[in-house]
Amino acid sequence: MVMPKSPVGCPLDSLLRLLMGPWTTYILWVLTSNGPTRFGELKRRVPGISAKVLTERLRMLQDAEVIYRDFQPTIPPQVTYSLTTRGRELHEVLESLSVIAKRWKAMDAARGVGTATADCPATNGHDAPTPEPAPAVASPPALG
Secondary structure (H helix, E strand, O other), rough: OOOOOOOOOOHHHHHHHOOOOOOOHHHHHHHHOOEEEEEHHHHHHHOOHHHHHHHHHHHHHHHOOOOOEEEEEEOOOEEEEEEEEEHHHHHOOOOOOHHHHHHOOOOOOOOHOOOOOOOOOOOOOOOOOOOOOOOOOOOOOOOO
């Protein structure tokens, strides 16, 4: 198995480096959601990814034993990708991270943070960023 090298030798750092590659978590999500998937279908389900980058990501995940590549020498050849035990082991962790990411996104949207686009900069046309609202503080109970 080939995991990305961690400059500090930390296994968690190596795993996070593997997952943070471009498109990696999206590819894992597609394989988790759809089960074994052929290359062409995988490319269609990951919009915007090039065949070259998809191939690189799949090879990296295969080298790390996170996915399995099943090659059938038919005409045309059939290549199907699926999660290994290691890949399935990541499902719960990625699902938990997804819940946190959605919650943070909603919180940021409620505060107007992180909603900037090219046409709508976060600074609202000013040099300084929009200040965040102060957190709500509960009043202490009345003494009486």
